[in-house]
Amino acid sequence: MSRDHKACSLLERRRIEDSGGFVDSFGYLNGELTVARALGDWHIDGLKVTQEGGEGPLTAVPEMHEVCLSEEDEFLIIGCDGFWDVFTSENAVDFARRRLQLHNDPLQCSKELIKEALRRDTNDNLTVLTVCFRDIPPPRPLPILPSVKRSISAEGLQSLSAALQEVVEGCLH
Known part of the structure; x- marks a missing residue:
């Protein structure tokens, strides 16, 4: 924002x-x-x-500047320099999103952000305000599926199995 x-x-x-x-x-x-x-x-x-x-x-x-909220906008974090000294914007958003996915409570999220800033040894005063734009928690990320799929032929599988069997037998003797 x-x-x-x-x-x-x-x-x-x-x-x-x-x-x-x-x-x-x-x-x-x-x-x-x-x-x-x-x-x-x-x-x-x-x-x-x-x-x-x-x-x-x-x-x-x-x-x-004026911004029209979209369906993708989840929440806003406002913080003082004591907070931003120990959090990057991306880091704060990731942390807050994970917390809001658990409880969707902006007050609790703000407290957790402050607690984490203290854990990171901020040297200044702390103020954090979290504003949720929806009544529902942020969506959980979809798992990233591998784009390359590998397969092995029946003949290749048989060769691999035989090679592994030789290794196992060699270790036992």
């Missing part, structure tokens, strides 16, 4: 640099935050407004 707002992403890096900030070699905005957009972090006033009074490298302005 959205892209990651990490300071090291190309679009965010450009916006940060255009507003007078920088992204260090570890991906931190001005050496302090991994995110480029944030609600809160009021203690970092110098990143929010430039000396000229313009928008600073850290912004609370959301990236907005």
Whole structure:
């Protein structure tokens, strides 16, 4: 539904640099935050407004776009930087989908995501909100069937059986 707002992403890096900030070699905005957009972090006033009074490298302005939900859309995960520091988007979706397949409870899923983020040693505060778009659990994935099928002729099977029999007899003697 959205892209990651990490300071090291190309679009965010450009916006940060255009507003007078920088992204260090570890991906931190001005050496302090991994995110480029944030609600809160009021203690970092110098990143929010430039000396000229313009928008600073850290912004609370959301990236907005309208999306029409489809039948394929299952749920939404909203989280703070303490959560996204230890989860990739794909990783969070996979984890949440597995949990929702078991109980389809968005509150419980949010708690489990927080517990997992703590287990992964996040170093920041944690907020996670899971929104389910359906009343039914997400579908379980279909097993991937092999695309190549192999067969052996009766003659080949007989030869293989004879060869195996020789190996077994050789081991017994």
